[in-house]
Amino acid sequence: MTEIRLTNTKTRKKEVFxxxxxxxxxxxxxxxxxxxxxxxxxxxxxxxxxxxxxxLRHVYGADHVTYVRNFTDVDDKINAEAQRRKAAGDPRSLxxxxxxxxxxxxxxxxxxxxALGALRPTVEPRATDFIGQMIGMIEGLxxxxxxYAKDGHVLFRVRSYQGYGKLSGRTVDDMIAGARVEIxxxxxxxxxxxxxxPSDADLPGWESPWGRGRPGWHxxxxxxxxxxxxxxxxxxxxxxxxQFPHHENEIAQSKCAHPEAEFAKVxxxxxxxxVEGKKMSKSLxxxxxxxxxxxxxxxxxxxxxxxxxxxxxxxxxxxxxxxxEAIRTLRDWISVAEQSAQVPNAEVxxxxxxxxxxxxxxxxxxxxFSGGSYAExxxxxxxxxxxxxxxxxxxxxxxxxxxDLVEWLDYNATVGSLGWGHFSEDTVTAIHNLLRRWMTxxxxxxxxxxxxxxxxxxxxxxxxxxxKSKDGTSSGTAHxxxxxxxxxxEALK
RNA sequence: GGCGGGUUGGCGGAGAGGUUACGCAGCGGAUUGCAAAUCCGUGUAGACCGGUUCGAUUCCGGUACCCGCCUCCA
Numbered sequence: 035m036t037e038i039r040l041t042n043t044k045t046r047k048k049e050v051f052x053x054x055x056x057x058x059x060x061x062x063x064x065x066x067x068x069x070x071x072x073x074x075x076x077x078x079x080x081x082x083x084x085x086x087x088x089x090l091r092h093v094y095g096a097d098h099v100t101y102v103r104n105f106t107d108v109d110d111k112i113n114a115e116a117q118r119r120k121a122a123g124d125p126r127s128l129x130x131x132x133x134x135x136x137x138x139x140x141x142x143x144x145x146x147x148x149a150l151g152a153l154r155p156t157v158e159p160r161a162t163d164f165i166g167q168m169i170g171m172i173e174g175l176x177x178x179x180x181x182y183a184k185d186g187h188v189l190f191r192v193r194s195y196q197g198y199g200k201l202s203g204r205t206v207d208d209m210i211a212g213a214r215v216e217i218x219x220x221x222x223x224x225x226x227x228x229x230x231x232p233s234d235a236d237l238p239g240w241e242s243p244w245g246r247g248r249p250g251w252h253x254x255x256x257x258x259x260x261x262x263x264x265x266x267x268x269x270x271x272x273x274x275x276x277q278f279p280h281h282e283n284e285i286a287q288s289k290c291a292h293p294e295a296e297f298a299k300v301x302x303x304x305x306x307x308x309v310e311g312k313k314m315s316k317s318l319x320x321x322x323x324x325x326x327x328x329x330x331x332x333x334x335x336x337x338x339x340x341x342x343x344x345x346x347x348x349x350x351x352x353x354x355x356x357x358x359e360a361i362r363t364l365r366d367w368i369s370v371a372e373q374s375a376q377v378p379n380a381e382v383x384x385x386x387x388x389x390x391x392x393x394x395x396x397x398x399x400x401x402x403f404s405g406g407s408y409a410e411x412x413x414x415x416x417x418x419x420x421x422x423x424x425x426x427x428x429x430x431x432x433x434x435x436x437x438d439l440v441e442w443l444d445y446n447a448t449v450g451s452l453g454w455g456h457f458s459e460d461t462v463t464a465i466h467n468l469l470r471r472w473m474t475x476x477x478x479x480x481x482x483x484x485x486x487x488x489x490x491x492x493x494x495x496x497x498x499x500x501x502k503s504k505d506g507t508s509s510g511t512a513h514x515x516x517x518x519x520x521x522x523x524e525a526l527k
Numbered sequence: 528g529g530c531g532g533g534u535u536g537g538c539g540g541a542g543a544g545g546u547u548a549c550g551c552a553g554c555g556g557a558u559u560g561c562a563a564a565u566c567c568g569u570g571u572a573g574a575c576c577g578g579u580u581c582g583a584u585u586c587c588g589g590u591a592c593c594c595g596c597c598u599c600c601a
Contacts, residue, residue, distance in 0.1 A: 046531095064601080065601095066601080067599085067600090067601095072601095073600085075601050076601055077601090078601070079601060109599075111599090199530095202530070202531080202596080203531065204530050204531095204597080205529095205530095208529050208530075209530090209597065227599095250599080251599045252599085272601070273601035274531085274532080274595070275596060275600080275601055276601065277531085277596070278530080278531095278596060278597065279597080279599085280599080304601080305533090305594095305595080306594080306595060307601080312594095313594080313595080314600095315600080316600090343539075343540070343550090344539085344540070345540085347532080348540095349532080349533070349594065349595080353538095353539085355538075355552095356538095356539065358551095359538095359539075359550070359551055362551085363550075363551090385541090385542095388542095391541075391542085393540060393541055393549095394540095394541055394542070394549090396540095396549085396550085397540085397541065397548070397549045397550075398549090400549055401549075404549095452564090476560085481560070481561090485561080488561095488562090497562085497563070498562090498563095499562065499563050499564080500559095500562090500563095511563085511564090513563070
C-alpha cells in the first residue's frame with residue numbers, strides 16, 4: 035500500500051498518514067459562504083483537496099473515502115443581500131429571499147467547480163439543516179461550563195480550554211496584547227467568541243433556549259463534522275486564513291463537547307492565492323471570479339493546471355503567462371492521450387503521496403510525454419484530475435486544419451489554416467482568400483503591401499506564414515489565434 | 528505589537544549534504560525576404576552574513592526584504 039505523508043499544521047511536521055479506519059477514510063473541508071460567485075481564491079482549497087480526495091480514493095478505494103464540504107448558508111452578507119432585494123420591492127418574505135439567494139449561489143458554485151474538474155464531495159451539508167445539532171452542542175457546552183449565556187448571546191469561555199491557541203501557535207494573553215480584539219459588554223473575556231446570537235425581526239432566526247436567534251460562524255463546522263463524520267476523523271482542511279480564529283474555535287468547541295475524542299487527526303492548510311504578485315482584492319482592482327476567467331475563454335482545466343503547478347503550502351501567483359503555458363502543455367498532452375488499462379505511473383503517485391507534491395507530479399507527466407509513454411501519461415494525468423481523453427472533444431483542445439490544393443501561378447501551392455476550435459466553411463474560405471492575396475503580393479515582390487496585409491490580419495487574430503519546398507512549391511498557412519473573431523473578417527475582404 | 532510562511536537560473540517551479548530537476552523563453556544548427564512550427568544541440572541559479580562539515584543552494588544562527596493571519600473576505 036502506498037504510504038501517504040502529509041504536513042500536519044497541528045504538529046508542524048510531515049507525518050505518515052494512518053487512517054482511523056482504512057475502510058472509511060474521513061475528510062472535512064471548510065466550504066464557501068454562499069452569498070455570491072466564488073472568486074478565484076475560493077478555488078484553491080477546492081482543487082488542492084480534490085487532488086487529496088482522488089489520491090485517497092486511489093489508495094484506499096473509491097468507496098472507502100468520505101469527503102464532507104459544507105455550505106455556509108447563514109451569514110450576515112447573505113442577510114444583507116436578501117434585505118437589499120426586499121428593500122428594492124420584492125414582495126416575498128426574507129426567508130424566501132435568503133433561500134433563493136443561497137440556492138442560486140450553490141448552483142453557480144457547483145457549475146464553476148465542476149468546470150475546474152473537481153469531484154463533488156460525498157456530502158455537502160448546509161448549515162441551516164443542522165441548527166438542531168448546533169443547539170444541542172451549545173447546550174452541552176453550557177452544561178459542562180465551557181460556555182455561558184448572556185443577553186440572548188451564548189459565548190464560548192476561551193479560558194476553559196487550555197489547548198486554546200495550540201493550532202495557530204498563540205496564547206490567549208498574546209492575542210489580547212495584540213489589542214485588535216473586540217470588547218463587547220456581554221463578554222467575560224475579550225477573546226470569548228459567539229456560539230449563538232439573537233436575531234431581530236429583520237433577520238433569519240430559529241427558536242432556541244436563549245430566544246430566537248442564529249448560530250455563530252464556527253459552531254456549524256463542529257456540529258456538522260460530528261454528525262457526519264463522528265467524534266474523531268482523519269483530515270480537516272481549509273485555507274491558511276482559517277487557521278485562526280475559525281479552526282482554533284472549532285477545535286475548542288469540539289474538544290470540549292467531546293473530551294474523550296481526538297476530533298481531527300491531521301489539519302491541512304493551503305496557502306493563499308495572489309494575482310500578478312499581489313493579494314486579490316476589490317480595492318486593488320484585481321478581483322475576479324472563476325466564472326470571469328471561464329467566460330474569457332480560459333478553460334477550467336487550465337486554471338486547475340496553473341494551481342497545481344505550485345505546491346499547496348506556498349503562495350500561488352495567478353498570471354497570464356502561466357495560463358498560456360498551461361494551455362500549450364495540455365494541448366500537447368491531449369493530442370497524444372490514449373485509452374488503455376494502464377495504471378498511473380509510480381513516480382507520479384509517489385510525488386502526490388509525499389505531501390501532495392503536485393508540482394513534482396507534473397514534472398513526471400512532462401517526462402512521460404517526452405518519453406512517449408502516452409498511455410501512462412493519460413492514466414497518471416487522470417489521478418491529478420485531468421481527463422485527457424474526454425478533453426479531446428473540447429473545442430479549445432481540438433486542432434483545426436484545412437488545406438486547399440490549388441493551381442497557383444506557375445506552381446502548385448497549398449493554402450491551409452491551423453487553429454483550435456471549430457470554424458465554418460465560409461469563414462475558412464474567406465481566410466484562405468486573404469492568405470492567397472498575401473501570397474500573390476509576395477510573389478509579385480510587393481513586400482510593403484504584403485506586410486501591411488499581414489499586419490492587418492494579425493490585428494484580427496490571423497497569423498500568416500509561408501514555406502517553400504525544394505521543388506519550388508510553396509505553401510501558405512493561416513494560424514488562427516485564440517482571439518480570432520470571424521465577425522472582423524468583413525473589414526479585410 | 529503578536530503569530531506564521533516565503534526569498535532558487537530570463538520567467539515559472541521541485542527534489543536531494545557531494546552526481547542533468549523539469550517546463551517555458553534564449554542561443555546555435557537542420558531551413559528560409561521577415562516570421563512561425565518541428566527536430567537536434569546548448570548556456571544560465573540558490574537574498575545577505577556567519578557557523579557545522581572533507582564538502583551546503585540543501586543543516587544551524589543572525590540580517591534584510593516580501594507575504595498572510597490577528598478585522599465572521601479562502
